Amino acid sequence: MKKITTVLLTMAVSLAAATSAAAPTGRKSSPRTINRSAPAAAAATARSAANTPANQLTQALALVRQGNCLQASPMLYSLSRRPEFATERMQIKYILGSCLMGLKLNQISAFQFVDVVRRGDSKYVRQSLEKLSIAADQLGDDTLLNYAISKVRVDEFPNDQKDIVYFRLGEIKLKNNEAPAAAQLFAQVPPNSRYHAAALYKRGLSDLESNHVSEAIKSFNELLASRNGAPVTDPTRVQALIALARSYYQAQDWEKSLEYYREIPRDSELWHDSVFESTWANLRAAKFRSTLGLLQTIHSSFYEDYYVPESLLVRSIxxxxxxxxxxxxxxxxxxxxxxxxxxxxxxxxxxxxxxxxxxxxxxxxxxxxxxxxxxxxxxxxxxxxxxxxxxxxxxxxxxxxxxxxxxxxxxxxxxxxxxxxxxxxxxxxxxxxxxxxxxxxxxxxxxxxxxxxxxxxxxxxxxxxxxxxxxxxxxxxxxxxxxxxxEVETQIDDQIDRTFYVQNGYEYWPFDGEYWIDELGNYHYLGKQSCK
Amino acid sequence: MKKWIFSILMAMISSFMVTISPEIAKAQVEVPEEELARESVLPRFERGEAVKNRAIVTEKKVEIGAFGGWNFTEPIYSQAKIGFNAGYHFTEESALMLNFGLWLPGRNKQYTDAIQSQTKANNTDPGLDFNLIPDLQYSLWANWELLAYYGKMSVTKQGVSHMHLYPILGLGMTKYATKMYPGLNFGLGQKFYFSKAFALRIDFKLQYQQGINPFNPGFRTGVPDPNSYSDRFTLGTILELGVSFLL
Structure with a gap:
């Protein structure tokens, strides 16, 4: 808001010059054209003077100052298209974009900011980028933002606002499979930035891509520590946990990986993924019984709409x-x-x-x-x-x-x-x-x-x-x-009836084909291996 | 009273479970402690169903059953009845059941003898004879049952019994020797399943209905005209214990 006020003041000064340039013409003509017998003509002239583009802009800016963006936006839009304001166009667009953003019209506002950034010769580029970033976050669409970011130079940005550029450039690099460069860019996002948590996570991912597992673990641990005191299902905390589990899996430390997988709360969205992924960790740790217990959850009717073909292969293995x-x-x-x-x-x-x-x-x-x-x-x-x-x-x-x-x-x-x-x-x-x-x-x-x-x-x-x-x-x-x-002994495998295995494998609450939501994750396979 | 019924019930369930659950675990395997459940929260799914692939499926099934029952607050007629249920489950949650109960003949001696001897002794109503009032014969109810809760419980850690808890609401008729009377009942029922089709069924209902007023002043003067009894509304407390089968 402070920034918009500064912009408005700047504009007001520049407009004063434009308005005073137009005023003498009015003064000159008025004594000759306005007389007592023609009040309607005088009013018309006054209206016409009030409707000059410069006045309209003044009015629009006054409305913005009053916080009335609903009235100001259509005026600013019309003015931004007028040839008289070619030099102020980028300022007007920036103010219009800010106004529209205030009205939660993020997509339309983003277009105004992109115009400012694309033009590139205005001092509003940096501010527009910042606003564009917020609008893009709200919209969940980074296409415009990444386009805009690719158009700017980092050294043009003031130090305290470089975080967004580093973060977005890092994302672009990561997407283009340039993981080491991405990690470096993410590392430059300072701790006080609103992008810091996301940058830490993505830095870890970039390090994992480059197979720098210990660095990745460091990033994820830092992210986890930053969520100390947050609720157990806090999405960032859970993301950090599963990222740690995956990192240790990549490092082939199965036990440590499982330890983190078990920390994922059941009522978080990532629990389902964690259960499946931990079957691999259990398998690699040669914990066959634990693997089968988890697979019983994955293969329950609750997951009949889930695409997990690999889990069936793990089970067969x-x-x-x-x-x-x-x-x-x-x-x-x-x-x-x-x-x-x-x-x-x-x-x-x-x-x-x-x-x-x-x-x-x-x-x-x-x-x-x-x-x-x-x-x-x-x-x-x-x-x-x-x-x-x-x-x-x-x-x-x-x-x-x-x-x-x-x-x-x-x-x-x-x-x-x-x-x-x-x-x-x-x-x-x-x-x-x-x-x-x-x-x-x-x-x-x-x-x-x-x-x-x-x-x-x-x-x-x-x-x-x-x-x-x-x-x-x-x-x-x-x-x-x-x-x-x-000699042919009677083996457990001689019984080909599936229910035999099921009943033999589970006890206390024998599994009878019925799946309860509160039992998911609690299945324990108690069968024994049949190898001789 | 409740304790007594519950003890009998649990004993019955336990004995049933032992006989019908031959699969007692064969292997004793230690489960790592870190893998045991530590959370009581539930996983999140798009469709919040509590159970999938139900062991007890009732939808589009016919249910029949037999029961014995009591009206604990009936002072004059016999409190006991026997009967059967038959009905249809439209969905897993909703069923319409017909409940037919044949009231056992006789009178509730616990009260009738005392009342008669007291009135005779006090000479307040020497002709009072409850044996002369028209007999209570049978009742027929149409009940809607909402299978609101489906669950299971472990019995002696060796077996599992599924159960249904359901509110009951219905209308019905009760036949006396001379006349038929309307009524409504509502209550709560519970079924404990011992297999996918066979269950122990316990229904507790409050029954508000019209009936004969046995204290008819007319019969002090000899054998009364059975049609001369006035009507009255009573509230009965019904408990039915029986078995049911899903077909």
Whole structure:
């Protein structure tokens, strides 16, 4: 606000000059044209004088000073397009952008700031960038911001405001797979910056990308320490915990990794991911029973809409390790039964449909099924697949951006003075255009993710066939041993009824096929290995 | 009273569970302490369901059952009845049940004898004879049951019993020898399942209904006309204990 006031004062001074230049003409003509017998003409002249662009600008600035952005914005918009104010255009746009931001019309305001930044020859570039960053955060769309950031030079920024540039440039570098450079940029974001926590996290990620695990752990620990006293489900705290677990996993310190995975609270969004990821850590730590216990959670009916094909392969690997060949086969069969139709369905979809709008429509259906808890019907793709696409970070962000655009349109329509003005027409056009383009972008993202999922499933099928081969091998070896012993003992594997295993493996609260939400994460496999 | 009923119930459940749960753990394996549950919070899901793949499925199933019951606050007629339930579960939560109860003949001697001897001794009503009043024969109720709570409990750590807790609300008719009377009842029921289809069923209801007023002044002068009894409203306290099967 302080900055806007300074801008307004600057403008007022420059406008005073413009107004005084226009005034003598008025004074000169008025004694000759205004007389007592023509009050209407005098009033008209007065109105005309009041409506000069300079006066309009003065009025608009006065309205901004009064905090009446609703009235000021349409005036500023019209003035920003007038040729008389070519030199003040960037100032006007900056003030207009700030005003619109105050009215929570972030997308429209972002366009004003981008114009200022793109022009680049104004002293408002830095301030516009800062505002643009805030608007982009609110919108959940970094495209404009990253574009703008790429246009500026860091050394042009004052020291106390360089944080945003370092952070955003770091993000761009990380996206372009330049992890070491990204880590360096993130490291320059000072602790007092509002971007510090995010920079710490991303610095850790960059270090992990560069395989500098100990540096990454240091960053994540610092992030965790910064959330001391925060609630256990604090998203930053949980992010730090899971990042630490992943870092230790990368460092092959399975125990330490598991320790952090166990710290993830159940009622946090990341718990589901942590359970699955910890199955790998348990497997690598040769804790087969613990792995199976966690997999029982992942394979419960609560996760029937989740895409976790890898978990079935992990389960079959564990069964293979403990010589439960029958279970290995059943798990592999389940994998094929679940994911072969999914792969076929994706294949048909991507081969026959090219139009991004169609992809968007399909993903949007899944989005509304999930959001409004509707029955799962009317989808061409399996819901599990559509849901997985929705879970992808870029799609998720794009959907929240679309939501922000819709909210902004509604807000704009509720602002009568703006909605009815040329600014309203322009703003609605901008929003409609952004909506249309984002839909296409989401469609393209969805197609790319579907192709990636298809490849992913195909690779997993190859792994499944290796496991099947190993299972047959294991069965053969087991048979050889039996023959060598010359006696056929009754083995636990001779019973092929699944319920036998289930009942034999679990006790106290025997698992009978029913899944309770409060039991998730508490399953313990108590079966024993059958290897001889 | 409640304690007594509860003790019997628990004893019954325990004996049932021992007989029908032959799968007692075969292996004793130590579970690492750090892997035991430490949190009481629940994971978050898009669709907040508490249970999936229910062991006891009631939706679109017919339920039949038999029971024995008592009206604890009935002073004149026999308090006991036997009967059966039959109904249909429209969803997992909602069912319509018909409840037929045959009231056992006789009178509640605990009170009727005392009242009669007292009135005779005091000579206040020497002709009072409850054996002459029209018999209470049967009741038929149509009850809506809301299966509001589905849960399970561990029994002696060796088995699991599922249970349903359900409010009951219904309308019905009660037949006396001379006339039929309307009524309404409401209460709470509980089912303990011993298999996916078989359950012990306990219903507790308050029953507000019209009926015969057995203290009819007309019958002091000899054998009364059965149709001469006046009507009155009473509030009965009903407990039914029985079994039920899901078909």
């Amino acid at each position: 564990v069964y293979l390790y403990i010589c439960k060949f029958e279970e290995t086969e059943k798990t592999l069969n389940l994998f094929e039964k679940t994911y072969q139709p999914a792969a076929d369905s994706i294949g048909r979809f991507v081969e026959t449909i090219r139009d991004p709008n169609y992809y968007f429509a399909e993903i949007e259906k899944a989005y509304s099924i999930r959001r409004e808890k509707k029955p799962i019907t009317g989808l061409k793709l399996p819901y599990m697949i559509a849901r997985q696409v929705l879970e992808e970070g870029d799609v998720k962000r794009a959907f929240s951006y679309i939501r922000a655009l819709n909210e902004e349109r509604l807000r704009l329509e509720s602002y009568g003075p703006i909605a009815r003005s040329p600014l309203g027409v322009y703003a609605l056009k901008v929003l409609a255009n952004r909506y249309k383009n984002t839909k296409i972008t989401i469609g393209e993202m969805a197609r790319a993710h579907l192709i990636a999922l298809k490849t992913d499933i195909r690779e997993l099928f190859e792994q499944a066939s290796f496991i099947r081969y190993e299972t047959i091998n294991g069965q053969k070896e087991s048979l050889k041993k039996k023959i060598a012993e010359k």
